[in-house]
Amino acid sequence: MIRTGAEYKDSIRDGREVYVNGEKVADVPSHPMFKPLVDIRARIYDMAHDPATREVMTVTKDGEINAIGSALPYTQADWWAKRRATDAVLEDVGGIVTRVGDETVGEMWSLFDGQDVLAEIDPQFARNIETHIGKVLKTDPFHVSANTDPKGDRSKAPQDQDPDMLLHVVKETDAGIVVRGAKYETAAAYANQAFTKPTIANWGNDTLSDYAVGFICDLGSPGLKFICRTGFAGRAPTEDYPLSNRFDEVDTIVIFDDVLIPWENVLFYRHTRAAMFIRATLHRYSAFAFVQRNLKLADMMIGAALFNARQTGLDKQQAVQEKLSQLAVYREGINAHLTAAIALGERSPAGLMMPNQSLLYTGRVLACSQLHEMMHIARELCGGQICVTPDAASFRHPETKPWMDKYYTINDEWVADDRRKLLAFARDMLNSDYAGHRLTFQLFAQSPPFAHLAAVYRNFDWDGPLAFVKEAAGLSDRVMGEKTLTRGDSTVSKWFSMELERSGRKAAE
Incomplete structure (x- = not known):
């Protein structure tokens, strides 16, 4: 059954070793770097129970209520329901969160499609993926995805350098495989499980490789260590940085220090053919939810830019209208790809409904490759004041408040405080450390640009x-x-x- 937010928070109090800012974290849900996203993920769980949102967030199957994001898609209607649920979440929390499960769980459906390939290697692997997809529906874990290794010297094969630069199997036991290495993964420190799989690696002509392994990792397993980058939350007041303090999804290098993976959690092992197949089809479903976030980001940029232009009367100028139109074209280009991907959906080998693959992948390239240009247009429309406006405290201090009121009040509709809030929002979205991080994240989160284009090449x-x-x-x-x-x-x-x-x-x- 679907969990509550409180049950989710309790589930990550499992003794895991988490480090950030040079300290060992005593309690992940309450730590200031993690609390904002933990609270959002808890809210997503609670939305499935809230009378105002539970209908859009859940689906009933065989008499059981399941989270709509984790349900296998069999029809176009299923995709429309998933799209509505994602919009509902982003609108409820008032911003964009990406690694919260609806995107990452889709990667497992690609394995569901590839059961015949896995069965050729070992029939148990094919059974394992079906079991785990059912388990996700039944137990409602916070599921994320682990892809990227440290890699080391990429001109060398993994075996020709420190072998731990790519995650690999070091031993087989009756209980399962033992793995060693490291993976980077956003949200791993506060998630329940991760689909862990090979990066894009150079195996040469090897048929078998200990690096070609994929499994479901319980993130509370002994031997795991989570070393996190410093988050943006708490660096400056929320009034000045409303996005940084609420929506920073903390990235983690997860150390696998001889971690046991039970055989029932192993999805493929040793065969490079299976690993290459999975890499080629990994995002056939998950790219939809990923690209949908770019659509919401486009809405945020348009809203901030248009408010700024209207408050000063610049929206009447043709040059400003042209730039707003460029943002609208970008936004509607993403919308058209998502909509058409559903309308022209394709039946997968396992009988699922795939978004049209060519349209989905070309939409991803459009959304990611033009994002930096759209952010720059939004900066122009918001004007230079997003980088020079004083902080919120200056708008309150008795000696400076009169001056801030004088120079930031435009008319009865746009008083100083509202204008400050708009400029702070735009600054955090477009100019802050968080904004730069988000831009890089969108570019690489599902794979680097060359892999985005390779997916287009394979599916056009x-x-x-x-x-x-x-x-x-x-x-x-x-x-x-x-x-x-x-x-x-x-x-x-x-x-x-x-x-x-x-x-x-x-x-x-």
Whole structure:
């Protein structure tokens, strides 16, 4: 059954070793660096029970109430329901949080689609993924995703340097596998479990590798250590930095110091073929919720910029209207990709409803590749005052308040305090340390830009343009040749091409 916020908070009081700012954290839920996001995640749990929001946040299946974000998608209606739930969360909390489960749990559905590949390696692995998807529905954990390793010298194979630079298996036991290494993961310090899997690695031509391992990790397991970056919360007053203090999702390097992973939690092991398949299909579902956050960020930039232009009357100028229109085009471009991805959804190999893969991945490239430009346009529209306005205390101090009121009040509608709040919001969204962190996070959170484009290359229907030009130019049938997929300057192997086809690239056919 769905949990309450209080039950979630109790679940992460499990004795885990968490470090931040050079100190060992005694209680994660109450620590000032983690409390804002822990409280938001607790609120998401409570929204499933709140009469005002429970209908949009839950789905009933076989007589049980489950969180809508974790439910497998079988129809277009399921995707519309997920989209409404994500919007409801972001609007309820008044900002953007990404690693809260609805995005990361979708990565497991890609494994659900790949059960035939996993079964060829070991039938138990295929059964394990089905079991864990059911477990997520039943127990409602806070589920995150672990991808990136420290990597070390990337010109060398993992075996040719410190082997722990990539997470790997060091021993098999009757109880499970023992793993060593490290992973970076946002929100791991205050989550329940993580789908842990290989990064994009160079295995060469190896068929088997101890680095090709994927599993569900209980984040309360012995041997785990969480070393977190310093958060933005508490650095400055919330009045001056309203986003930094409430929505900073703390990133963590998770140390696996000989951690036992029970066999029932192992999803694939040793076979590089399975690892490559998972990497190629990892975001076929989770990219939707990720891109949806960019849509909400576009709304935030438009709202802040438009308020700022209207309060000073600049919205009447054509140059300002053109820049606002650029933000609107960006916003509606993301909206169109998300909407079309649902409307033209594809049936997956396991019978799930996938968002249209080509439209989803091209939407992700649009959202991420243009974000920095849109932030700069929003900065221009908000004006230089977002970087020079004094802090909230200056608007209250008896000796400076009269001056702040004089120079920041525009009219009866826009008094000094409201204008200060708008400028503080815009500054934190566009100019602060938190803003720079968010920009980098959006660029790399699901994979680096080259991998975003590689996903487009694998999923775009190249045959359509080729066939059109063949007919329009009167070319012979032989020019179509034998279909091959290429990535960079190398041809993807025959089996990999087949797996991509089978995993849904042509599922609509």
